[in-house]
Amino acid sequence: MTAIGIIGNGPQNYPDFAPFKEEIDFWIAADRGALALLAHNIPIDLAVGDFDSITADEKEHVRLHAKQFEEYPAEKDETDLEIALLKALEKHPERLYLFGVTGGRLDHEMINIQLLHTITENGVHGMIVDQSNLVELYKPGEYTVESSALYTNISFIPFSPTIKGLTLTGFYYPLSDKTVTWGSTLCISNRLIRNIGTFSFAEGILLLIKSRDTIQR
Secondary structure (H helix, E strand, O other), X not given: OOEEEEEOOOOOOOOOOHHHHOOOOEEEEEOOHHHHHHHOOOOOOEEEEOOOOXXXXXXXXXXXXXXXXXXXXXXXXXXXXXXXXXXXXXXXXXXXXXXXXXXXXXXXXXXXXXXXXHHHHOOXXXXXXXXXXXXXXXXOEEEEEEOOOXXXXXXXXXXXXXXXXXXXXXXXXXXXXEEEEOOOXXXXXXXXXXXXXXXXXXXXXXXXEEEOOOOOO
């Protein structure tokens, strides 16, 4: 399976799925995320969670429309999103898109970003997508990044305490073999000066965040 999309229980201002919908082979809804899929006429391949954030009628509506429906107790060790993620990883996709996992409670948002590390450790490339941001996590290596009309700002933020050997080419603010640590704003709000740029680093774990300043509707 190439790509799985997971819809979380975040605020209901989900992004336009159009840029991603054709890439996704299987959709998993975590709790209230199922209502977002139904609202966008996207088939629910699997709905999971305790469903404590929707009404009994809404839950029955989801149950009737989901190809698979798995209900869990409210008191459990994992969040609904982590359960959805573990179900997705069982299918060994190449890519995982997470929608509706930011913009609400800060504790949930921070742990959801950390789930990108779980995805990467399983050999899958993960992306968090909302109306203003696209977040990815990388291990050491050399990578390309393409310009996007949707997300024009590009920032590099250390996920580990230290990033060593960070080099950026094709960017308005280039870098060569720099060390970047937690709390540094050196790599915030960069942008590409050509269609494709490259970044590389030798040590650490790095977040790449593409963003835009205003929400376009």
